[in-house]
Amino acid sequence: MTTYTASSLIWLGDYEQARHHAERATEAHDATPIGKRSLSREAIAHLDLGIALAFLGSAKEAVTLGLQALSSPRLVAFVQARAADLNTALAIQHPGTSHAAEFESALAATQVGAAP
Incomplete structure (x- = not known):
């Protein structure tokens, strides 16, 4: 649930609270043991934290988190969309x-966000 809260707070523009919830999510x-993790939700948590940090002035940390998310083996559509959101924030x-x-x-x- 913490991940959804962070995403929602980003959409509302409350980046400090989003940062807090995204940190808890990460x-x-x-x-969580590796075999039990949701890799796509983990990537979203990193991207949400990156977006919040980008808006709070920490571009370097935001990029580090974004690159970590892009290295996920689960780069599904909604992860790609959040990565595009981080790119826009930066x-x-x-x-x-x-x-x-x-x-x-x-x-x-x-090729995140590339046309089919």
Whole structure:
């Protein structure tokens, strides 16, 4: 449930509370045995935390979390969509920075959001 709360708070623009809930979600995923984890929900938790951090001014940390999510073996459509949201957040909050460019490049390399 913590992951859904973080996503909802991002949509509402409450990035500090979203950060808090996304951190709790990533901690919960980390504490779950690997065979029992939902890899797609884990990737979403990292992306939500990255989005919140991007809006709170921490581009480097946001990109690190985004890259971690992009390395997930479960890059399903809704993970791809959240990765695109992080890319947008970085472009808005940190335009022209090496961090934004790095994530945009990694996102393009995975063909996330590419037309069918």
